[in-house]
Amino acid sequence: MLRPIMKYDAIIVGAGHNGLTAACFMARAGLKTVIIEKEDHVGGAAVSLSLTPGWTYSNCSYVCSLLRPEIIRALELPKFGLQVIPYEGGGVFNTKGEYFAYMSDHDALRRELIRHSPRDADGYERYSRAVMRQCKFIKPLLLRTAPDPASLKPRDIAELLYILKRFHNLGPREMAETVRFWTMSIADYLDQYFETPMIKAYIAGSGIIGTGLGPYSPGTAYVLLHHYMGEVDGAIGAWGFARGGMGSITQAMARSFEASGGEIRMGSGLDHFTVKDGKVRGVVLENGDELQAETVVSGMDVRRTFIDHTAEKELPRDFVKGVKRYRFRGSSGKLNVALDGMPTFTGAPKDASFLRGDLHFLDDMEEIERAYDDWKDGRWSASPYVDFLIPTQIDPTMAPPGKHYATIFVQYAPYQLANGEWDDANREAFAETVISKIGRHSPDFRKLIVHKEIRTPKDIEDQVGLTEGNIFQGELTFDQLLFNRPVPGYAQYRSPIKGLYMCGSSTHPGGGVMGAPGANAAREVLSDLGHRIDMGLSA
Numbered sequence: 309m310l311r312p313i314m315k316y317d318a319i320i321v322g323a324g325h326n327g328l329t330a331a332c333f334m335a336r337a338g339l340k341t342v343i344i345e346k347e348d349h350v351g352g353a354a355v356s357l358s359l360t361p362g363w364t365y366s367n368c369s370y371v372c373s374l375l376r377p378e379i380i381r382a383l384e385l386p387k388f389g390l391q392v393i394p395y396e397g398g399g400v401f402n403t404k405g406e407y408f409a410y411m412s413d414h415d416a417l418r419r420e421l422i423r424h425s426p427r428d429a430d431g432y433e434r435y436s437r438a439v440m441r442q443c444k445f446i447k448p449l450l451l452r453t454a455p456d457p458a459s460l461k462p463r464d465i466a467e468l469l470y471i472l473k474r475f476h477n478l479g480p481r482e483m484a485e486t487v488r489f490w491t492m493s494i495a496d497y498l499d500q501y502f503e504t505p506m507i508k509a510y511i512a513g514s515g516i517i518g519t520g521l522g523p524y525s526p527g528t529a530y531v532l533l534h535h536y537m538g539e540v541d542g543a544i545g546a547w548g549f550a551r552g553g554m555g556s557i558t559q560a561m562a563r564s565f566e567a568s569g570g571e572i573r574m575g576s577g578l579d580h581f582t583v584k585d586g587k588v589r590g591v592v593l594e595n596g597d598e599l600q601a602e603t604v605v606s607g608m609d610v611r612r613t614f615i616d617h618t619a620e621k622e623l624p625r626d627f628v629k630g631v632k633r634y635r636f637r638g639s640s641g642k643l644n645v646a647l648d649g650m651p652t653f654t655g656a657p658k659d660a661s662f663l664r665g666d667l668h669f670l671d672d673m674e675e676i677e678r679a680y681d682d683w684k685d686g687r688w689s690a691s692p693y694v695d696f697l698i699p700t701q702i703d704p705t706m707a708p709p710g711k712h713y714a715t716i717f718v719q720y721a722p723y724q725l726a727n728g729e730w731d732d733a734n735r736e737a738f739a740e741t742v743i744s745k746i747g748r749h750s751p752d753f754r755k756l757i758v759h760k761e762i763r764t765p766k767d768i769e770d771q772v773g774l775t776e777g778n779i780f781q782g783e784l785t786f787d788q789l790l791f792n793r794p795v796p797g798y799a800q801y802r803s804p805i806k807g808l809y810m811c812g813s814s815t816h817p818g819g820g821v822m823g824a825p826g827a828n829a830a831r832e833v834l835s836d837l838g839h840r841i842d843m844g845l846s847a
Contacts, residue, residue, distance in 0.1 A: 316342045318603040318833070319591055321578050322773070322812070324352025325375075327607030328561035329826030330811040330833070332383050335568035337839045339603075343570065344593060346577025346773075349555075350562045352607070353772050353779065354821050356553030360759035362708040365644040366553040367761065368772050369779070370697065370715040371666075373547040374537060374820040375557065378451060379827055382844035383564045390560040393702050394548040398665030400510040401655040401749045402672075408507050409662035424504045431501035435511075438501075441482065442489055442533050445474060450537065450824045451845055453832060454791045454799045454816040490786060494528040495673050505672035512673055513693060516719060518779040518819065520637030522680030523673050527785050534784055534818065547666075549699045553706060557821060578608075581808060583622045588807040602807050603837065605829060608773065609781040609814040610634055610794040614803070627804050630795035634814070635788065638765035638777030639683055641721035643742055646759040647712040650698070651750045667696040669749050679720050686726025688738045691745060693719040711758075718742055723765040723776045730766040738764060780819025781812050790816060801829040802836075809833055 320331040323345035335341045349355060353368040372392050380390065396412040408424060411417045421429035455467035475483060489497065494515030498508045512523045515532035522528075550556045562572060576595040581588055581604060590600035606613040614623060614631050656663055670676065670693065679689035695717040700707045707713045721738060728734055739762045747754050765777025774781060782788055791799045794814045801809050811829035813819035831843060 313598045313600055314342075316340050316599060316601040318342075318605065319344065319599055319601045320605050320607065320811075321591065321613075322352060322607030323347075323350035323558070323562070323572060323574070324607050324773075324812070325354045325558050325561065325821050325823055326811050326813060326826035326829075327352070327605070328558055328565060329379060329383070329823040330605050330607070330830040331570055332561060332565045332568065333827060333830035333843055334605075334833060335565055335570040337834050337841055339837075341565075341570045342599065342601075343565070343572045344576070344578060344591065344599070345572065345574045346594070348574050350572065350574070351555050351558035353774060354554040354558045356555030356559075356706075359644075359761055360646050362711070363646040363713055363759065364553050364706040365713065365761060366550075366555070366699070366715055367644060368642065368763070368768065369554045369821050370642075370699075370717065371547045372550045372554065372557065372821065373535065374822040376451065376823050376827070378845045379823040382827075383561060385557070385560040385564060388560040388563040388567070390556055391551040392548040393551055395665050395702055397662040398510075398667065399656070399660075399662040400506050400668040400670055401653065402506045402670065403748070404671075405655050406506070407655045408504070408510060409660065410510065410665065411662065421507070424507060425502075428502050428504050428507055431503075435498075435501040438485070438489075439533065439536055441478075442486065443537055445478065445486065446533065447537055448474070449790075450817045450822070451827060453801070453828055454793070456797065456800065457791055458797065489533070490530050491526055492529040493524045493526050494532050495523040495677075497529040497532075498673075506670060509670040509673050509676060510668055512676060513668060513695060513719075516676060516680070516693065517695065517717065518640055518719075519783055519785075520635075520639045520683070521783075521785075523676045525680075530786065530789075531784050534820065549703050551703050551705060553699075554821065578617050580617050580619070581805070583619065583805055583808075586622070586804075586806055588805050603809070603833060604807060605809045605811050605833060607812045607826070609636075609775050609812050610810065611636070611775050611814075612773070613810060613812075618805070618808075622805060624804050627795060627798065630798075634794050635783050635785070636776035636778040636781075637783055638723040638768065638774070638779075639720045640765065640768070640777060640779055641688070641718040641738060641742075642761075642763040642768070643714075643716040643718065643739055644761040644763075645714040645716065645757055646707065647698075647714055647753075647756045648758050649710065649756050650701070650712050651714075651753040651756055653750050655749060663698070664701045665697070669694060669696075669745055683720030683722050686722050686724065688721045688741060689719070690741065692721075692742060694742060694745065695719075696746060716742060716746070721765055721777075723769070730764045735762045735764055735767075738762065781814040782819070784818050789818065793818065801825075801832045
């Protein structure tokens with residue numbers, strides 16, 4: 309019996325946050341739009357799942373920091389259930405029993421910095437101003453399509469002039485500082501402002517998260533900036549918890565999409581794109597269903613889109629080479645842990661407010677670099693960098709009354725081990741390394757564990773669809789940013805196949821739960837289709 313062929317104006321491949329964002333704007337423009345998703349739930353890397361009774365995990369992405377406020381407003385996400393709760397603070401413990409507490413309150417933070425070093429207190433003022441200047445320069449570029457510097461089209465020339473004008477307006481000194489910033493290591497950058505080892509180590513973490521780079525690697529200063537570009541309730545650089553876990557973001561997006569007439573088909577993933585005469589015609593799903601549309605947008609990364617699901621004969625040879633050169637290099641693992649109660653920390657004052665933020669266990673920058681050395685040798689780090697949070701202190705909906713949930717991001721874990729595979733024994737050994745490090749600062753943490761989920765880079769690839777477990781769909785290095793992301797000449801969300809677009813994090817401006825790639829791709833699609841509409845993304 310022949311299956312009926314469903315026809316749509318647009319098909320979105322993947323119900324991750326960028327696919328949902330693109331789909332929302334396209335449905336609101338009046339296009340008959342469908343999303344296909346292989347899982348039985350939406351969200352991609354921004355999901356909330358219950359793996360043990362009573363607890364809900366943010367299984368992959370775990371904090372809301374980069375989601376663009378313009379997108380939240382335009383898609384009316386609070387109306388559809390999104391609530392972001394800011395957390396204020398964080399801290400780091402060293403092996404000497406000392407701690408540094410980070411607070412969002414300026415005066416409280418200055419007192420804490422002075423407690424460690426008056427020079428660092430003054431240095432932090434200069435550091436904050438310098439980073440905010442960089443944020444001010446880059447943020448307007450997030451929701452704009454990167455220009456093609458090799459093009460003579462009026463739009464590309466205008467965009468290049470826009471960037472050059474913004475750069476020139478910085479002035480000679482700031483222009484030089486910007487070039488240095490984008491190419492420096494985070495370690496060298498922080499040495500300009502701070503002297504206390506564990507303060508530098510605490511700040512440096514944002515420069516190495518999700519990358520196959522160490523704190524002394526050039527380019528990691530920009531990675532820190534990428535994490536500073538978010539805001540919560542107008543507070544620049546602030547982070548928060550999405551109430552109910554990160555899945556509440558994508559659930560709100562799905563409801564916004566369906567309210568605009570969109571359709572979501574779950575439970576069967578993409579088999580291949582159908583292409584004829586250089587134009588996309590639709591998709592064939594793994595279950596054999598065929599969907600037709602002259603516009604298809606892929607939320608998958610560039611390698612999965614064009615190497616795994618597109619016939620190579622349909623693509624230019626140079627483009628295929630560029631896709632194969634695109635680097636992923638997964639370096640992160642994740643533990644989600646159900647706790648029978650709130651753990652204590654020997655180095656922290658009783659009821660310290662900074663425990664409600666992100667916690668780290670580090671002596672200095674060199675400890676992070678040694679962890680990176682392990683990764684380069686194909687081993688998980690013997691003393692890993694961990695980003696440890698207990699969201700249930702702020703959002704108690706994710707655990708039973710009196711219980712807690714810990715999310716633990718781990719750097720570094722290799723995608724491929726030098727010795728052996730990511731079997732159950734190695735996964736447990738990896739988790740034990742992380743738990744042991746936390747246990748040195750929280751003696752009751754281990755005995756409070758009720759259940760744990762372990763995710764290696766291989767698990768993240770297999771379960772979430774992030775190639776090599778890279779959380780950004782490709783490294784955020786200077787050669788893979790702006791008009792180079794993902795492939796020079798194809799940084800404007802279009803592909804060599806007419807009607808086939810990209811909207812995932814392997815496009816500009818990159819990874820994180822930001823939504824900007826999806827919104828930018830939707831704008832290009834609607835422009836190509838002749839829809840001259842205001843997407844409501846003005847600041």
